[in-house]
Amino acid sequence: xxHSPATPDPVAPGQLLARGVxxxxxxxxxxxLVEFTPERGKRLDVMALGPKGELWVIECKSSRADFTSDGKxxxxxxxxxxxxWAVDADFPADLLPDGTGLIIADAYDAAILRMGPETKxxxxxxxxxxxxxxxxxxLRLQGMRDPGAGLGPL
Numbered sequence: 001x002x003h004s005p006a007t008p009d010p011v012a013p014g015q016l017l018a019r020g021v022x023x024x025x026x027x028x029x030x031x032x033l034v035e036f037t038p039e040r041g042k043r044l045d046v047m048a049l050g051p052k053g054e055l056w057v058i059e060c061k062s063s064r065a066d067f068t069s070d071g072k073x074x075x076x077x078x079x080x081x082x083x084x085w086a087v088d089a090d091f092p093a094d095l096l097p098d099g100t101g102l103i104i105a106d107a108y109d110a111a112i113l114r115m116g117p118e119t120k121x122x123x124x125x126x127x128x129x130x131x132x133x134x135x136x137x138x139l140r141l142q143g144m145r146d147p148g149a150g151l152g153p154l
Contacts, residue, residue, distance in 0.1 A: 013062035013088075016107035018046050021058055021086045024103070024110035030056070033136055038079045038129060042072070047080070049133055055080040055121060058103065061087050067095055079129060082116035 015034070022032040029051040036047035046058035057080035061067040067087075077083050084101035087093065093102060101116025121129065142149060 014045060014060040014066065017060040017062060017086050017088065017105045017110075018058075020105035020107050020110045021046050021060065021103055022048075023108065024105070024112075025056075030054075031137075033133060033140075036133065036136060038132060042075060042079075044076055044079065046086070047129075047133060049130065053126065053130065054082070055126065055129055055133075056082045056084060056101075056116075058084045058086050060105070061085060061091065064092060064095065067091075077119070078125075079121075081118055081120055084112070084116050086110065 018034045022034065025032055025046075025048050030048040032046050032048045034046055036044045038044065038047070044057050045060040046056075048054075048056040048058065050056070057076050059070075059073055059076065061070070073083075082101055084103050085096045086103040086105045087096070088106060089104055096102060099117055100114075101112065102114040103110050103112050105111075
């Protein structure tokens with residue numbers, strides 16, 4: 001019986017931006033999860049947890065069309081203390097709303113050009129988000145170590 005290795009799925013441009021963002025934030029002592037679901041029906045491109053419990057939401061946009069076709073971002077503001085857009089160097093940054101952070105990224109690194117304003121989460125919301133973040137991280141790690149465990153979607 002012949003067996004050919006599985007071909008990995010192609011990586012989308014937004015996923016490459018997320019990788020660069022995650023690498024950069026690790027240098028600031030943040031840990032990250034990509035495609036984090038804080039509640040049913042919402043998927044954040046990157047959720048970052050800082051060393052003092054800070055929660056940052058980062059949405060990665062790979063093109064003008066990607067940005068203009070996504071009207072859900074306003075519903076993501078309530079999940080973090082700061083909100084950022086991550087785009088590449090060629091993205092028309094003047095399209096991005098005022099009062100949000102800006103990160104320029106590529107697949108390998110990023111730079112924070114503008115901090116998003118801080119809006120502290122309520123303590124109960126912070127606790128719930130951090131607990132969900134920890135569960136997602138643990139389940140993903142377990143799934144990587146034991147793919148046959150049948151953990152199902154998060």
